[in-house]
Amino acid sequence: MAALLVLLAALCLISGVQSQPDSDVCTLHGPTVGPPLPVLPEKYMLKVEANIQGWNHTIEVIEFYDGVSNRGAVNNIWKGAVSQTVVSYTTEEIFHVGSDGSCRVEKVTASSFNIYGFQIVNGTAHIGNINDIFRFGAQYNETYMGQTTIRGIPANHWQSCLYQEEQGSTSLLDYYFTVANYSGAYGDREVPLRLELNGRAPNREFIHGKVVPSNGTHNYSHVYEFFDVQYHPEFPDRSFEPHLGVVCPGRKSPKPFPVIPDHFSVNYEMVSTERHNVFYARQAYNYKSKMSATYYTLLISGTPTKFHSLDDFNTGLTYQINLNNGSCNITPIGLAGGDASLAPDNVHVQIKDVANLLYLGIDDWQYQGLTKLREIDTESWIAKKLNYSSGNRPISNITVEFFFSTATWNTEGGLQNTSNMPVMAKYQWSEKKNGTEEMVNHNYIINFFHFEANNISTSHFDLSPCFSDDNSEELAFDIANKGAYSQYILNNTIEFYHGAQYSIAKAAAVTPTRVASLFAAKGSDGVTTVFFQLLGIPWVKGNAVNTTSQTPLDEAYMNLEDAVNSGQLRLDFKHKGEDVYVSPQSNSLRTEFTFDEPDDEASSFSVGTFIGFGFGMFILGGLLCAGIVFVIRKKMVEPSVPYNVQS
Ligand SMILES: *[C@@H]1O[C@H](CO)[C@@H](O)[C@H](O)[C@H]1NC(C)=O
Ligand SMILES: *[C@@H]1O[C@H](CO)[C@@H](O)[C@H](O)[C@H]1NC(C)=O
Ligand SMILES: *[C@@H]1O[C@H](CO)[C@@H](O)[C@H](O)[C@H]1NC(C)=O
Ligand SMILES: *[C@@H]1O[C@H](CO)[C@@H](O)[C@H](O)[C@H]1NC(C)=O
Ligand SMILES: *[C@@H]1O[C@H](CO)[C@@H](O)[C@H](O)[C@H]1NC(C)=O
Ligand SMILES: *[C@@H]1O[C@H](CO)[C@@H](O)[C@H](O)[C@H]1NC(C)=O
Numbered sequence: 001m002a003a004l005l006v007l008l009a010a011l012c013l014i015s016g017v018q019s020q021p022d023s024d025v026c027t028l029h030g031p032t033v034g035p036p037l038p039v040l041p042e043k044y045m046l047k048v049e050a051n052i053q054g055w056n057h058t059i060e061v062i063e064f065y066d067g068v069s070n071r072g073a074v075n076n077i078w079k080g081a082v083s084q085t086v087v088s089y090t091t092e093e094i095f096h097v098g099s100d101g102s103c104r105v106e107k108v109t110a111s112s113f114n115i116y117g118f119q120i121v122n123g124t125a126h127i128g129n130i131n132d133i134f135r136f137g138a139q140y141n142e143t144y145m146g147q148t149t150i151r152g153i154p155a156n157h158w159q160s161c162l163y164q165e166e167q168g169s170t171s172l173l174d175y176y177f178t179v180a181n182y183s184g185a186y187g188d189r190e191v192p193l194r195l196e197l198n199g200r201a202p203n204r205e206f207i208h209g210k211v212v213p214s215n216g217t218h219n220y221s222h223v224y225e226f227f228d229v230q231y232h233p234e235f236p237d238r239s240f241e242p243h244l245g246v247v248c249p250g251r252k253s254p255k256p257f258p259v260i261p262d263h264f265s266v267n268y269e270m271v272s273t274e275r276h277n278v279f280y281a282r283q284a285y286n287y288k289s290k291m292s293a294t295y296y297t298l299l300i301s302g303t304p305t306k307f308h309s310l311d312d313f314n315t316g317l318t319y320q321i322n323l324n325n326g327s328c329n330i331t332p333i334g335l336a337g338g339d340a341s342l343a344p345d346n347v348h349v350q351i352k353d354v355a356n357l358l359y360l361g362i363d364d365w366q367y368q369g370l371t372k373l374r375e376i377d378t379e380s381w382i383a384k385k386l387n388y389s390s391g392n393r394p395i396s397n398i399t400v401e402f403f404f405s406t407a408t409w410n411t412e413g414g415l416q417n418t419s420n421m422p423v424m425a426k427y428q429w430s431e432k433k434n435g436t437e438e439m440v441n442h443n444y445i446i447n448f449f450h451f452e453a454n455n456i457s458t459s460h461f462d463l464s465p466c467f468s469d470d471n472s473e474e475l476a477f478d479i480a481n482k483g484a485y486s487q488y489i490l491n492n493t494i495e496f497y498h499g500a501q502y503s504i505a506k507a508a509a510v511t512p513t514r515v516a517s518l519f520a521a522k523g524s525d526g527v528t529t530v531f532f533q534l535l536g537i538p539w540v541k542g543n544a545v546n547t548t549s550q551t552p553l554d555e556a557y558m559n560l561e562d563a564v565n566s567g568q569l570r571l572d573f574k575h576k577g578e579d580v581y582v583s584p585q586s587n588s589l590r591t592e593f594t595f596d597e598p599d600d601e602a603s604s605f606s607v608g609t610f611i612g613f614g615f616g617m618f619i620l621g622g623l624l625c626a627g628i629v630f631v632i633r634k635k636m637v638e639p640s641v642p643y644n645v646q647s
Contacts, residue, residue, distance in 0.1 A: 022170035022200045022217075026161035034144025037137065037158070038177045038190035040130045042067045045233035046192075046226055053221040064239040065116065065133070071240040072116035072127050086242055087116050089125045091252045095242050103248035134192075135162060136175055147179065150193045151225075154179045162199075171199030184229055191229040197222040241369040245428070247384045247399060248366065257365040257381050258404050258420045261453040262287035262354050265460065266422070271445040284460035285339070289512055290314050290351050292339040293460040310461055311339055313351040314511040316544030319466045328466035332543035349543050358425070359400050360385050371403065374447075378403040378423050388429070398429040411451065421451040458497045464516035464533045471536035472516075473557055477564055478527050478588040479571075485522040488575050488582060496520060499573025499581075500530060507563035508534060508556040530571075530584070531593075534560070564589045 021028055043066050050059040060077040073086040081099035087108060088095070094114055096104045108125060110118050117128020131137030136158070145157040155176040162171045174196040178184060184191045198221045205214045242248060265284040272278075282295045290313035297306050306323040311333050318337070320329040333340050333349045339357060340349040355361050365381035372378065380403040389395040403424040410419045425446045430439045464472065479485075489496045497518045505512040514535040522528050536553040551559070563569035570581045 021161070021163040025170040025198070025200050026172040028161050028163060029141060029143075031138065031141050032143045034142070034158075035156070037142060038156075038192075040134055040136065041188075041231040042130065043233060044229065044231050045235060045239075046229040049225040049227070051223045051225075064233075064235055065127070065130070066235065066240065067127055067130060069240075070127050073240045074115060084242065085115060086240060087114055087127070088240075089118075089127055091254060092125050093252060095248050095251070097242045097246050097248075101243075101246055103242060103246050103251075105248050105250050135173060136160075136192075140173075142175075145174075148176070150176045153193060154182055155193050156190075167201055169199055169201035171197050173197055186228075186230045186232070188229060188231040191231065192226045194226065195222075195224040197224070237372065238369065244368060244371060244380070245382065245399065245401060245426070247382055251366045253365060253367040253381070255367040255379070255381075257363075257402070260354050260358060260422065263289075263456055264451060264453045265456045266451045267449040269447040269449070271447065273443045273445070274441075284456050285354070285357065286456060286461070287351060287353060289461070291461040291513065292351060310463060311337065311351070312461075312463065312511075312513050312542075313340070313349070313544055314513060315538060315550075316349060316542030317538055317540060319463050321465045326465060330466060330538055330540040332541065334543075358422075359383075359402060360388060360398065362400060365402075368401070370406070373403055373423050376409060376423055377406045379406055380404070396429045396431050398427060400428075401426040422448040424448065454494075457494050458501050458518055461513060462516045463513050463535060466538070467516075467533070467535045471539075471553065473534045473553060473591060474531070475534055475557075475560075476529050476531045476588075476590055476593045477584040478529050479520075479582050480585045481582055482526055482528070484582045485520065485528040488573075488580060489520050489528065492573075492575055493520070495574045496571075500532075500571045503569065503571045503573075503581075504532065504560065507569045508560040509551045510534070510556045511550075514556070528582075529593075561589050 045062075045064050048061045048063065050061060052059075057078060062075040062077075064071075064073045066072065070089045071087065073084065076083050076085065083099050084095075084097040086095040086097070087093075089108065092108045094106045094108050096106070098104075108114055108118060110120070117132055119126050119128055131139065136142070140160040140162070142158040142160050145159050148155055148157050156179055158175045158177075160173045160175075162173055163169070164171075174194075175192065176194040177190050177192055180190055183189055198219070200217050200219050203214045203216045203218055204211050206212075238244065263286040265282065267280070267282045270279040270281065280296075284291075284293045286292070292311045292313070294309050295307070296309070297304050299305070303324070308321045308323055310319040310321070311317075312319065313333065316333050318329075318331050318333045320331070322328070335342060335349060339352055341352045341356060342348075343350040355363070362383040362385050365383045368380040368382050370377060370379050380401055382399065382401045384397060384399045386397050387395050388398045401424075402422065405419065405421045405423055407419050409421075411421060425448070427444045427446075428442065430441045432438065433440050481487075497520075500518055500520075501512050501515045505515045508515070516533045516535055517531070519531045520528060521531070534553065534556055537550045560569070564584045565586050567583065567586060569584055571583070572579065572581045574580070
């Protein structure tokens with residue numbers, strides 16, 4: 001029936017014609033007596049097959065009408081193409097989505113034409129009244145014409161005469177509904193079966209961009225067959241939204257893009273639909289401490305080899321630790337890894353902020369509404385970035401979609417509940433095939449798992465495997481407060497290690513990443529001891545913007561000893577959201593130590609024992625941005641990168 005309106009509008013668009021109803025077609029009359037009219041629903045879903053004389057093709061329309069939630073949409077199918085029209089009354093927009101995925105946005109107003117009409121209810125825009133949409137109801141002075149049979153179905157027949165003054169058209173409408181005791185396939189009664197529309201209108205011509213009246217009249221004849229009629233529909237997901245992946249330029253976004261914290265750890269699965277492959281990765285990222293770490297497995301000489309790769313932007317160095325054999329490659333951070341961008345000086349690298357890391361720095365997102373992914377309720381945003389280029393990839397337009405769980409969902413797996421977790425990202429672009437004009441489409445989908453936005457473990461950024469015994473110092477000190485362990489550290493280790501790392505680094509005048517392998521334990525004597533490694537200066541020249549001038553190891557050690565003995569070292573950290581601190585016992589800093597475990601099993605303790613705790617997952621990548629796969633492939637071919645040894 002909405003289709004009817006479309007076509008009526010197509011027939012008209014003429015103004016200033018003064019004419020009368022055409023009595024050869026039908027005569028207007030007042031109400032007539034007959035059986036009660038079928039009651040039209042507040043919601044429906046149906047299909048219409050429209051056949052218009054002279055058009056030489058059928059149009060099929062799927063209509064979605066929801067007067068309760070104030071929304072309407074149609075899918076139009078003709079000549080093998082499906083297009084979509086969605087009317088959003090809340091934002092007063094209408095979206096026309098072409099079968100090629102293009103989208104045009106128009107404003108919905110009382111005067112502009114729109115398939116579902118327009119009315120103001122309580123001061124806000126509202127979908128049209130159902131009787132007006134159907135052009136059926138008591139106000140149309142229906143005449144009962146008796147029972148007949150339509151497609152083998154017993155039907156009641158009503159007739160009305162419709163005069164549309166603006167177009168000067170007169171139409172005879174013959175409506176057929178199932179009889180009251182006949183049930184449609186979906187159990188609904190008195191549903192529409194057919195509308196025949198026959199009429200006459202003055203001719204008009206399209207001259208110089210304007211529709212103008214011309215001499216004479218023409219007849220028209222339409223038949224609409226209604227089927228699949230549902231008065232209690234379960235609307236398929238996204239019936240009232242443009243399809244996922246459609247960018248509608250200029251569309252209002254009723255919801256802002258969520259804020260992603262600037263420190264998180266996340267597992268992800270990267271799916272390439274073209275290559276039919278899936279990569280797994282885990283990434284830990286901390287913008288403030290300028291560290292990013294990834295876990296991945298590469299096949300090297302046929303052996304799956306696990307790597308933990310750390311990018312320390314404080315120094316501009318990548319530490320690639322081979323977890324199979326413990327070896328470590330140190331190289332300047334390159335731009336290819338996905339987490340680095342060129343610094344303003346065009347020479348050095350800097351860590352990407354979260355927006356550039358995850359979504360190419362885009363800020364004009366369009367809200368796409370709700371979708372279920374992996375049975376999780378998500379909402380998504382879409383954006384198109386024009387002329388995007390990364391590294392030496394050719395420039396292309398890239399479409400990015402980001403899906404987040406809704407605020408009603410949270411994770412319990414992390415340290416604290418987190419809502420608005422990233423669930424999926426999609427990157428889509430096309431590129432010219434090497435040396436040809438042929439365009440190739442690329443699609444990458446990243447599924448995110450186990451997103452944690454709270455303080456992420458310092459173990460992800462532990463550089464100690466890369467430092468030999470003579471370029472590092474294993475150290476320990478005791479905490480003065482005997483009850484500190486149970487009071488502040490137990491169940492709060494991540495916060496404690498973060499705070500302790502920063503405090504110790506500050507006292508030693510080194511970058512936090514040179515304080516590694518932090519571990520706190522309560523000995524059998526009840527004393528809390530903090531073990532850690534103080535690392536030397538990396539022997540490779542970094543590629544950071546401001547390579548922090550580095551304090552030599554022995555000087556760092558002396559700084560720390562002074563701070564402990566003078567009582568100036570305070571380990572500041574958060575506990576249950578409050579800022580708290582504990583202080584080391586004076587003179588307890590030492591390089592030789594044993595550790596008595598509370599279960600009385602005295603054991604010689606090496607900090608190295610704790611290296612790698614928490615590294616349970618082995619992941620691929622580093623690479624939350626499009627173009628990633630190129631990097632991985634390059635690394636696979638050429639696993640060892642030449643050292644850039646400082647002279
Ligand atoms: C229906 O009948 C009433 C009363 O005669 C008249 O005012 C009204 O214009 C008619 N409506 C239509 C659509 O013909
Ligand atoms: C439909 O077909 C008829 C007969 O072949 C032709 O005269 C007419 O122009 C066609 N109409 C359209 C809209 O193509
Ligand atoms: C309009 O407002 C009135 C009075 O507040 C209320 O009773 C009515 O339900 C509202 N109608 C709609 C469609 O919201
Ligand atoms: C309409 O008819 C009149 C009189 O027959 C003629 O003068 C005029 O040119 C016609 N107009 C058009 C647009 O054909
Ligand atoms: C990117 O989109 C713009 C605007 O739609 C278009 O003019 C341009 O040709 C596109 N570029 C590529 C490489 O497809
Ligand atoms: C710490 O966690 C353990 C086990 O998860 C629990 O039994 C204990 O009560 C917690 N202690 C405190 C002080 O919250």
